[in-house]
Amino acid sequence: MGEVIDMQAKIIEAFRQKAWGEVARHATSLDRATNSQGFQVVGAEALFAELPPVPWVVQELELAPGAVSMVAGYGFSGKTIAMQSLALSVASGSRVWGRFDVGEAGRVVHLDYEQGSRLTSERYQRLARAMRLGPDNLAERLDVAFMPEMYLDTPSAEDSLTSLCEGAKLCIVDSFRASAPSAEENDSGAVRLVLDKCTRVSERTGCTFVMIHHARKPSDSASGKFAIRGSSAVFDACQSVLVFGGEKGRPITVEHHKARISGNLCDDFVLEVSDVNERWGLRIVASDAHNAELQRREEEDSALREAVLGYIRQNARCSTREVGGSVSGRTNAIGAMLDRLERQGHITNRATRGRSQWVVS
Secondary structure, eight states: OHHHHHHHHHHHHHHHTTOHHHHHHHHHHHHHHHTSTTOOOOOHHHHTSOOOOOOOSBGGGTBOSSSOEEEEESTTSSHHHHHHHHHHHHHHTOOBTTTBOOOSOOEEEEEESSSOHHHHHHHHHHHHHHTTOOHHHHTTSEEEEESOSOOTTSTTHHHHHHHHHTTEEEEEEEOHHHHOTTSOTTOHHHHHHHHHHHHHHHHHHOOEEEEEEEBOOOOSSSOGGGGBOSOTHHHHHOSEEEEEEOOTTSOEEEEEEEETTTOOOOOOEEEEEEEETTTTEEEEEEEEHHHHHHHHHHHHHHHHHHHHHHHHHHSTTBOHHHHHHHSOSOHHHHHHHHHHHHHTTSEEEOOBTTBOOEEEO
């Protein structure tokens, strides 16, 4: 609309100056703009204008205005709580998970279609305490809509979302399925209608969209980007895609599978979620995935060592089969641990008649 008004003003001015060639040129442009049937086009002059720097929200995670970014993962993989931590970091200008820079603080909008006011508020409070943040640090920079009545698959959602996101730096939508209940995940057309709607709002407002989405249960045939639920159009429509995974009681693994703007994928990392002062606070810290894997193996190795030694102390002259049947772990790992402990002089095999008999040295 602004472009049309601008061209009309130019035509009026050209009439006043009797610049009939300019009148004709602007009239042609006006006709093209007003009769484009929903297609807003730009000419070569605008197309080849110098581009400003990318207004990154988090550069290493490829979060920026434009196409939607997606965080996908199986249930209870920590997606939502990690995004709430991201929201606090963007709203306060602090590092995301203690690792990624966000630059200047900005307003965050969180559309909560999943958790409701009690759980979402409690998590924000606990995360904020651990980050030493409070209402004064976040004034007018964190807005949450609990269980909105407006769904993103409704025709009027685009205008409402545009108004809501004016002046915002980040909008988190939790989740794709809950925010667009009539959009069948396996229907590429329905998927694109919702995601492209968010992209258009981002283009108009400069607000970066992060959509939380569910993934299939991890398996050998469905891992990484292939675990993302629904049509391949979900992945295709996105600008950046982060896939969350992990086992209960273990750190959250995060893999970066798409970086449309720069092409630079972030190295895999892990998120450690821990209570602070018995549920007073909640801290999320990112670390290198390789180091975390080494630490995990060391912890498992230490636990197996103590389990094998403990069993032999309580069951002198036990056999290798008895140790393997009583201690949790892979058979070959238990056998290797027995060999190592014997070499190190911690245990002795007093075998008789071909039967192993382990004792503590």
